[in-house]
Every structure is written in C-alpha cells, then in structure tokens.
Amino acid sequence: xxxxxxxxxxxxxxxxxxxxxxxxxxxxxxxxxxxxxxxxxxxxxxxxxxxxxxxxxxxxxxxxxxxxxxxxxxxxxxxxxxxxxxxxxxxxxxxxxxxxxxxxxxxxxxxxxxxxxxxxxxxxxxxxxxxxxxxxxxxxxxxxxxxxxxxxxxxxxxxxxxxxxxxxxxxxxxxxxxxxxxxxxxxxxxxxxxxxxxxxxxxxxxxxxxxxxxxxxxxxxxxxxxxxxxxxxxxxxxxxxxxxxxxxxxxxxxxxxxxxxxxxxxxxxxxxxxxxxxxxxxxxxxxxxxxxxxxxxxxxxxxxxxxxxxxxxxxxxxxxxxxxxxxxxxxxxxxxxxxxxxxxxxxxxxxxxxxxxxxxxxxxxxxxxxxxxxxxxxxxxxxxxxxxxxxxxxxxxxxxxxxxxxxxxxxxxxxxxxxxxxxxxxxxxxxxxxxxxxxxxxxxxxxxxxxxxxxxxxxxxxxxxxxxxxxxxxxxxxxxxxxxxxxxxxxxxxxxxxxxxxxxxxxxxxxxxxxxxxxxxxxxxxxxxxxxxxxxxxxxxxxxxxxxxxxxxxxxxxxxxxxxxxxxxxxxxxxxxxxx
Amino acid sequence: xxxxxxxxxxxxxxxxxxxxxxxxxxxxxxxxxxxxxxxxxxxxxxxxxxxxxxxxxxxxxxxxxxxxxxxxxxxxxxxxxxxxxxxxxxxxxxxxxxxxxxxxxxxxxxxxxxxxxxxxxxxxxxxxxxxxxxxxxxxxxxxxxxxxxxxxxxxxxxxxxxxxxxxxxxxxxxxxxxxxxxxxxxxxxxxxxxxxxxxxxxxxxxxxxxxx
Ligand code: SF4
Numbered sequence: 001x002x003x004x005x006x007x008x009x010x011x012x013x014x015x016x017x018x019x020x021x022x023x024x025x026x027x028x029x030x031x032x033x034x035x036x037x038x039x040x041x042x043x044x045x046x047x048x049x050x051x052x053x054x055x056x057x058x059x060x061x062x063x064x065x066x067x068x069x070x071x072x073x074x075x076x077x078x079x080x081x082x083x084x085x086x087x088x089x090x091x092x093x094x095x096x097x098x099x100x101x102x103x104x105x106x107x108x109x110x111x112x113x114x115x116x117x118x119x120x121x122x123x124x125x126x127x128x129x130x131x132x133x134x135x136x137x138x139x140x141x142x143x144x145x146x147x148x149x150x151x152x153x154x155x156x157x158x159x160x161x162x163x164x165x166x167x168x169x170x171x172x173x174x175x176x177x178x179x180x181x182x183x184x185x186x187x188x189x190x191x192x193x194x195x196x197x198x199x200x201x202x203x204x205x206x207x208x209x210x211x212x213x214x215x216x217x218x219x220x221x222x223x224x225x226x227x228x229x230x231x232x233x234x235x236x237x238x239x240x241x242x243x244x245x246x247x248x249x250x251x252x253x254x255x256x257x258x259x260x261x262x263x264x265x266x267x268x269x270x271x272x273x274x275x276x277x278x279x280x281x282x283x284x285x286x287x288x289x290x291x292x293x294x295x296x297x298x299x300x301x302x303x304x305x306x307x308x309x310x311x312x313x314x315x316x317x318x319x320x321x322x323x324x325x326x327x328x329x330x331x332x333x334x335x336x337x338x339x340x341x342x343x344x345x346x347x348x349x350x351x352x353x354x355x356x357x358x359x360x361x362x363x364x365x366x367x368x369x370x371x372x373x374x375x376x377x378x379x380x381x382x383x384x385x386x387x388x389x390x391x392x393x394x395x396x397x398x399x400x401x402x403x404x405x406x407x408x409x410x411x412x413x414x415x416x417x418x419x420x421x422x423x424x425x426x427x428x429x430x431x432x433x434x435x436x437x438x439x440x441x442x443x444x445x446x447x448x449x450x451x452x453x454x455x456x457x458x459x460x461x462x463x464x465x466x467x468x469x470x471x472x473x474x475x476x477x478x479x480x481x482x483x484x485x486x487x488x489x490x491x492x493x494x495x496x497x498x499x500x501x502x503x504x505x506x507x508x509x510x511x512x513x514x515x516x517x518x519x520x521x522x523x524x525x526x527x528x529x530x531x532x533x534x535x536x537x538x539x540x541x542x543x544x545x546x547x548x549x550x551x552x553x554x555x556x557x558x559x560x561x562x563x564x565x566x567x568x569x570x571x572x573x574x575x576x577x578x579x580x
Numbered sequence: 581x582x583x584x585x586x587x588x589x590x591x592x593x594x595x596x597x598x599x600x601x602x603x604x605x606x607x608x609x610x611x612x613x614x615x616x617x618x619x620x621x622x623x624x625x626x627x628x629x630x631x632x633x634x635x636x637x638x639x640x641x642x643x644x645x646x647x648x649x650x651x652x653x654x655x656x657x658x659x660x661x662x663x664x665x666x667x668x669x670x671x672x673x674x675x676x677x678x679x680x681x682x683x684x685x686x687x688x689x690x691x692x693x694x695x696x697x698x699x700x701x702x703x704x705x706x707x708x709x710x711x712x713x714x715x716x717x718x719x720x721x722x723x724x725x726x727x728x729x730x731x732x733x734x735x736x737x738x739x740x741x742x743x744x745x746x747x748x749x750x751x752x753x754x755x756x757x758x759x760x761x762x763x764x765x766x767x768x769x770x771x772x773x774x775x776x777x778x779x780x781x782x783x784x785x786x787x788x789x790x791x792x
Contacts, residue, residue: 133705134669138768141704148704149769170701171708175782179697179708180769184787188776191767225673226623228652233625233670254670255626258703265702274699280627344637362627362724576626 010049010083016041023086027297027511027530030084035097038087042103045074045083052425053077053441054100055523056514056542057110059118063144066091068120071527072100073514073542077425077439079446084514089120099125106428109250109550117142117260127202132253132579136194138183141261148261149174149181155535156265199237202249218246225254229332229565232575236552236564243560248553252546255579263539268294268506268530269369271539275526276363278541279577281321284313284354285519286577287367292449293515293526294369297508303499306371307451308492312384313354313366314517315481315488319392320347321520322474325572326399329471332569333412339403346395349387356380369506371498381489388485396478404472413468416563418570419555420465427551431522431544433571436473437465443518450517454491455484467563470570477520505534512538521545521572545571545578586612610746614658614684615646615738621657621677622650626664628691628724635727645734654680659737660714665693665700666707668770675763678714683751683758686740688733689716692723699723707770713761 012020012031019037023030033041045051051074060069068091075082087097099122100107111122112131119140122128129135139146150170152158160167171177182188200220224235233254239247259278263271275290276283288310295302302310327343351361357376358364366372376384403409419429421437434441440461444452460476462469500506510532516525522544529538548571555567587593591603624632635642642648651657654677666674678687689710692698697708710716717740720733751757765771771779 134766136767148702150702152702175786176779177782178712178772178775179701179704179706180771180779182767182769182779182783182786184783186768186779186783188765188767188771188773188779191765191771193765193767225670226652226677228622232629253705254667254673255665256667256669256705257626257665257700258705262700262703277627277699280630341638344634345639348634348637348639361726362630 012041012045012049012083012085015044015048020085023084027509029512030086033085033087035087035089038098039100039103041085042072042100045085046103049083050076050078051083053430054104054106054428055082055430055516055547056525056527056540057100057107057114058527058538058540058542059114059120059142060529060538061091061118061142061144063091068095068118070097070114070120071512073525073527075447077441077446079441081447082514093119094121095119096121096123098123099128101125104428105426106547106550109546113546116140119143129198129202130253132256134194134253135196135198138181141258148258149176149179154265155533156267156270199249199251222251223564224251230568231328231573234568234573234575234578236568238556238561238564240561243562245556245559245561245564248556248564250549250552252549252575252579255575257576257580259541259580260539264536266536267534268508268536269504271536272367273363273365275541276365277576278543278580279519279521279524279545279574280362281324281574282314282317282520283362283364284310284317284366285517285524287364288314288450289515289517289519289524290526290528291367291369291515292517293513293528294506294508296513296515297511297528297530298369298506299509300370301499302450303371303496304493305375305495306497306499308488309357309372309376309497310367310450311452311455311488312376312485312492313357313364315485316350316353316384316387318481318520319478320350321572322478323347323399325474325520326403326471329566329569330403330409332565333409335409339399342395342399342402346392349391353380353384353387356383368498368500368502370500371496373498373502375497381492384485385489388482388489392478393482396475396482400475404475410468413471413566414466416467416559416566418465418467418470418567419551423554424465424551427554428547429522429551431518431520431548431572432460432473432477433470433522433548435460436462436469436570438463443516443523447516449515452484455487457481457483467566467570508532508534508536516542519544521574521577522548524577541577541580543577543580545573545575546580549573549578607745607747611742611744615741617646617649617658618686618734618737618741619649619651619656619658620647621654621660621681622652623660623677624663625666625670626693628663628693631724631727631730632661632663632690635730640727640731642731642734645731645738647734654678655682657681658684659686659688661688661690662694662710662714662716663690665698666710667705668707668764669705669766671707671713671770672763672766674710675713675761679758679760679763681758684749685758686717686737687714688718688720688737690720690730690733691725692721695719695721713764713772715759 019034053075056073071086116130224230225233235251275286323343327340330339358366421439424437440459442459457480508530512529525542527540531537689695700706762773
C-alpha cells in the first residue's frame with residue numbers, strides 16, 4: 001500500500017539562492033534558511049516539494065557560538081526520507097522567529113513549548129503562552145545558562161557520587177532548603193498569583209451569535225487535572241453553549257518531569273531508563289526510538305539477532321497497548337471495567353515476557369546501543385510462540401466478537417466524526433488516528449527502520465475517520481502485529497545480541513540525528529545533538545501524544561460534551577510522554 | 581467475616597455459635613469496619629498509576645481488601661494514593677484534594693517519586709516527595725512498585741488502622757475536624773505559604789551575599 005519511495009533529491013539552495021544555504025557543519029544535514037524568508041520557503045517546501053507533514057519543531061541553544069537554532073523536520077505522507085531545515089538567530093533577547101502556524105497549524109503547541117522552555121518568540125503565533133510551566137515562572141529552563149535549583153554540575157556522573165561517593169542531600173546545598181529558587185529580595189507575601197487570565201481570554205475568541213435572537217450564557221468549565229476520564233493529569237478548559245463545545249484549550253504540564261533538562265546532564269546510556277518513563281505503557285518502543293537515534297550518530301550496526309528481538313518486543317508492546325486502549329475506551333464510554341479486565345489479562349501475560357527478559361514489568365530498560373542487554377532464553381521464546389500463534393489471535397477474535405457488533409457500542413461510535421485526513425495531516429497528527437482517517441501512513445512502511453522491510457504486513461487503514469474506525473483500527477493493527485511476530489519468531493537467527501562490547505560510556509561523534517519509529521501512538525522521534533562529549537548537548541523527544549493533541553480543539557468544536565471524553569480517548573494520550 | 585481480628589481471644593465462645601456471636605471491644609469493631617473498606621481516591625499521577633490499575637485488575641485484585649471502590653470525588657474517599665511524580669504545577673491541586681477529603685483520611689506515597697522525588701528529583705518542576713506537604717502514612721518503595729508491593733503497603737496501612745483507638749483519634753477531638761494544609765502558590769517558583777518568612781530571609785541573605 002505504501003507509495004514508492006521518492007528518490008528525488010531536494011535542492012532548496014538552488015531554488016532559493018541567497019535565502020537558503022546548505023548545511024556545512026560535519027555531522028549535520030539539511031538547509032539553513034534566512035529568518036525573513038522562512039514562511040516563503042516553508043510554503044514552497046510544503047507545496048512545491050510535497051513535504052506535507054511537519055513532524056518536529058524544536059530549538060537548540062548553541063551557547064558557545066552564541067546562537068539559537070530552530071530545527072524543523074518535514075516528511076511526505078507518501079513516504080521517503082525527510083527534509084531538515086533550520087533557522088539561526090543571534091542569542092540575544094528578544095529572540096524572534098516567524099511562526100509557521102499558517103503553513104502547518106500543527107506547530108502550535110510545539111512552538112509554544114519552544115517559547116516556554118527556550119524563550120524563542122514566534123512572531124505571528126496567535127496564542128503564545130507558556131505550556132509546560134505556568135505563566136509567571138522565572139526563566140526558560142532549557143537554555144544552557146539556566147540552572148535548576150538542585151543544580152550540581154553540568155554533566156554526570158557528578159563528582160560527589162563518583163568516584164569519591166560523598167553524597168550530601170541536595171536540600172542541604174540550596175539556600176531555601178528545597179527544590180526552589182527565587183531572585184534576591186523576593187517577597188512571597190507580595191506575589192500576586194496568576195489567575196489564568198490569559199488562558200480564559202484565549203477562550204473568549206470563540207464568540208458565536210445565537211441565530212434566533214436568544215441570548216444563551218456561555219460557560220467555561222475545566223475538566224481535569226483530576227478527572228476520571230482524562231487518563232492522568234490532563235486538563236481541558238472548555239467553553240460550552242448548552243451542551244455544545246464552542247471552545248477548547250488543552251492545559252498540560254501537570255506531569256512535566258523535565259526529561260530534556262535531565263537528559264542533557266545524563267550520559268548517553270543513562271538516558272535509556274529515562275525513556276522508559278515517557279510512554280510508560282510502551283517502554284520497549286521508547287527504548288527503540290532512542291537507540292536508533294544514537295546508533296545513527298555513532299554509525300554502528302545492530303546485531304542480527306538483536307534486531308529480531310527488538311521487533312518482537314516492540315510488537316508485543318504494541319499489542320498490549322492496543323488492548324488496553326480498547327479497554328480504556330470502553331471504560332470512558334461507560335462500560336465500566338469488564339472489557340478493561342479482559343485487556344489487562346492479556347497485558348499481564350505480555351508483561352511476564354518483559355519481566356523474564358528485562359527484569360522489570362514496566363520499566364524494561366532493555367535495549368542498548370548496538371543490540372539488547374540480555375538474550376531471550378529458550379523457555380521464554382516458547383512462551384512467546386504460544387502467545388503469538390495461539391493465545392493472542394484467539395483473544396483478539398474474542399474481543400472482536402464481544403464488542404464490534406455490540407449494538408449499543410456501534411450506535412455510540414459510528415458516525416461520530418473525529419477528524420478527516422487532510423486536517424489530520426495539517427495538524428501533524430500521526431499514528432492510528434491518522435490511519436483511521438484514510439491516510440495509510442505508517443513509518444514502518446513509509447521510511448522503514450530496523451528490519452521492518454523484511455516482513456510481510458499491511459498498513460492498517462480505515463476510511464471514515466469516525467470513532468468506530470478509530471476503535472476498529474486498533475484491532476486491525478493487533479492482527480498485523482501478530483503477523484509480523486509470527487514471521488519474526490520463525491526467522492530469528494542465533495548469534496550475538498550486541499554488536500558492541502558492553503560499555504558504561506559510549507563515544508558519540510559530534511553531529512545531530514533524528515531517530516523516529518512508529519510507536520503505538522504515532523511518530524515517536526528523538527532529536528539528539530552531540531558535541532563529542534560524553535553527554536548529549538541537546539536531547540529532544542517528539543512525543544506523539546503531545547503533537548496529536550494539537551488538533552483536539554479542531555476535533556471537539558461543535559460536538560457535544562459527552563463526546564469529548566471519547567474523542568480524547570481515541571487520541572490515546574499518555575501523560576508521561578505528553579508532558580515529558 | 582474475619583473473626584480472628586474481630587473477636588477477643590480470651591473469651592471462649594462455643595463452637596456452634598461462633599459464626600453468630602462475637603465478643604469484642606468498640607475499638608476493634610470500629611477499626612475492623614474501617615480497615616475493610618478503605619476507598620481510594622481515583623487519581624493517577626504517572627507511571628505508578630498504571631501498576632495501581634494492574635493491582636485492581638483480576639490477577640492481583642485489590643477487592644480482596646475492600647479497596648476496589650475508587651472514588652473520583654475526594655468527598656467520598658478515605659485514602660489518597662499518591663501514585664507518581666508530584667510536580668510543582670500539580671501540587672496545588674493535590675493539596676486542595678487532600679483538604680477536601682473528610683476525616684479519617686490517609687495518604688500513601690507509592691513509588692520513589694512520591695516518596696522522595698525518585699529519578700526526577702533534580703528536575704526543576706518536581707517536588708521531592710509529597711511528604712513535604714502532606715502527612716504520609718505509608719511509603720511504598722519501587723519504581724514502580726509491583727502490584728504485590730502495593731498490596732503489601734495496603735496491608736501495612738490496615739495494620740496502622742488496627743492500632744488506632746476511638747478515644748484518641750484526631751477527628752473525634754475538639755477543634756476543627758479536618759487537617760487543612762495551606763495551598764501552595766505558583767510564583768516565580770513554588771511558594772509554600774507556611775515558609776514565607778524563611779523564604780524572605782533567605783532571599784534577603786542572597787541579596788547581601790551577591791552585593792558583597
Ligand atoms: S516512581 Fe518510577 S514508576 Fe513511579 S512515577 Fe516515579 S518514575 Fe514513574
């Protein structure tokens with residue numbers, strides 16, 4: 001189903017002489033665009049060159065060169081390699097870059113994130129507020145000269161822990177004896193807390209006139225951050241007219257755990273267990289994305305057997321994710337617990353496998369650069385075979401029989417519009433939601449990584465883009481994953497499980513890499529910049545949950561509040577990854 | 581019925597009426613009732629919440645301990661299971677939820693993050709342990725604690741309830757009947773209103789040090 005991979009090379013520099021130069025730094029690729037021409041060039045990239053899907057926007061602080069850089073990754077939904085382009089600006093406030101929100105509306109939240117954490121103003125962005133931290137917070141944390149209150153040293157391992165091992169509590173070194181810092185002469189009693197005026201005034205933009213002359217009150221309600229249906233600490237501020245949603249703003253950051261700041265202090269290998277905690281349902285896929293990014297930088301091969309093990313683990317992970325998705329969706333729709341209990345039963349069996357190979361049920365920390373950390377023992381392999389040939393196919397059919405023709409469920413799901421393909425692409429939506437809207441874009445096919453080009457499978461696709469398609473596509477994907485698994489367990493060769501020697505510290509040459517995989521939720525990408533030192537200079541996670549909620553507003557306006565829960569449900573967000 | 585915990589051992593009740601008659605103290609009866617129906621507040625913070633859900637599901641089944649009734653509203657909950665990383669942005673909401681819970685109320689810190697910041701302690705948006713703000717009854721180590729560990733923690737909580745006496749518990753004493761914790765404020769950084777003076781003094785000291 002995938003379109004032929006395009007071999008046409010893109011020469012932006014020739015198309016825009018003077019405005020675009022090809023990247024010359026070793027280890028880097030792509031083009032540097034002049035700031036003033038950015039919107040024009042971006043429009044051409046989208047319309048002339050056909051890169052319709054802008055997946056990543058992020059910023060890098062090149063402190064030694066006194067530069068800030070905004071990096072964009074664009075792809076074609078028909079497949080093929082991507083295009084990297086970037087803008088460089090001097091590192092002096094105010095740092096301004098034109099917003100691309102008119103070219104790709106999907107950059108909305110990512111630009112807000114870059115403003116929040118890096119302090120880059122995107123001129124032309126209609127609603128540039130902080131997103132992960134709160135309004136009023138002091139400083140832009142991801143800048144290289146910004147230090148957190150518990151700052152110890154620039155890089156790990158900290159000298160206080162190794163080799164001397166004289167650790168003192170971080171609290172004892174901070175003047176406020178806590179994880180806080182304030183400017184001198186700060187007086188907490190005089191502080192006026194922010195009352196989220198900016199949030200609510202951004203909601204006021206939706207004024208609809210009542211046609212029949214009736215004046216109806218428009219009320220603003222907040223769902224979350226503690227709400228049983230928001231899958232964690234997600235909050236949505238909604239404007240309602242009667243029961244119809246007329247405005248919506250997602251409010252996130254309640255689980256912002258500073259992955260990127262911590263990740264830039266960590267050594268490369270130390271980040272592996274942190275990636276587990278991003279999308280905590282799928283630690284195996286998180287590991288894979290990161291491993292691929294760093295392996296690209298290191299230019300090392302992956303051991304043959306390890307490639308198969310990786311595929312097996314990642315596909316098992318996808319299956320349990322989709323099972324849980326179905327259970328949770330039914331929970332949200334009011335079928336409290338019964339389907340979820342079925343789903344958790346299968347998940348436990350898959351987690352048993354993870355525990356047997358990695359030692360932990362959820363936080364596997366299983367992959368290493370060049371391979372995996374432990375081999376799969378023969379008895380575990382037998383268990384996997386039992387699962388993929390017998391138990392899981394039967395259980396998938398059982399789930400299907402149990403739910404797909406249930407009259408109540410079908411009536412509730414069929415015809416409730418989620419999103420159409422064109423809008424989904426504009427808003428950078430990826431994953432099952434995009435495929436349920438009729439766009440067969442799956443990175444495993446569109447831009448194959450690992451050894452996915454060796455397996456026979458179909459890209460699941462459904463044409464209608466309603467709730468029902470979003471539900472049923474998960475079952476389709478489980479079946480395709482099972483197909484991949486059945487081939488993988490048959491073909492897996494013997495041999496070493498890592499192409500490298502086990503090592504504590506890896507050597508990573510300077511350069512940048514963007515590793516992306518098709519995680520169960522969409523495109524999971526890691527943007528890693530190395531400057532040759534033992535820890536990454538920049539470590540950015542392009543989380544599918546985060547980018548997918550950009551279109552939430554678009555999806556929900558005009559629907560009933562009761563559908564909001566289901567619409568949010570099909571996006572399958574996980575807060576650990578959304579907020580990072 | 582769990583007669584072992586309810587009956588006092590020193591009374592000999594004839595075997596044939598043991599299922600119908602029990603001699604016990606008011607304390608025991610009171611605690612036996614409470615320990616067997618601890619309703620948790622339905623709220624998950626991070627990765628640990630997933631193991632909490634797994635513990636509710638069929639393989640581990642917390643319903644065996646009377647803890648399956650997750651209440652989404654704090655007004656009906658007995659226990660707050662802080663299941664995951666507490667961030668500064670989330671903290672005001674957590675403290676408010678705690679204040680809204682009626683007595684008797686318990687707090688269980690599940691996992692490394694809730695107990696002390698865990699792997700993310702150094703993060704700028706992370707609170708190094710919920711016990712900086714709320715009184716914690718049980719800490720459960722692990723990242724995440726397995727469902728078995730969670731259940732062990734719940735049993736510890738039951739043991740704690742068993743030891744309480746109706747004469748001494750704080751919610752039957754004079755004065756306000758719940759513990760209220762002042763709600764933290766999101767300023768340039770997290771402000772704990774109980775420590776205003778301390779923060780002011782430290783900030784002033786910082787100023788003199790920097791000008792010197
Ligand atoms: S203790 Fe570990 S598993 Fe639990 S919330 Fe923290 S990081 Fe996640």
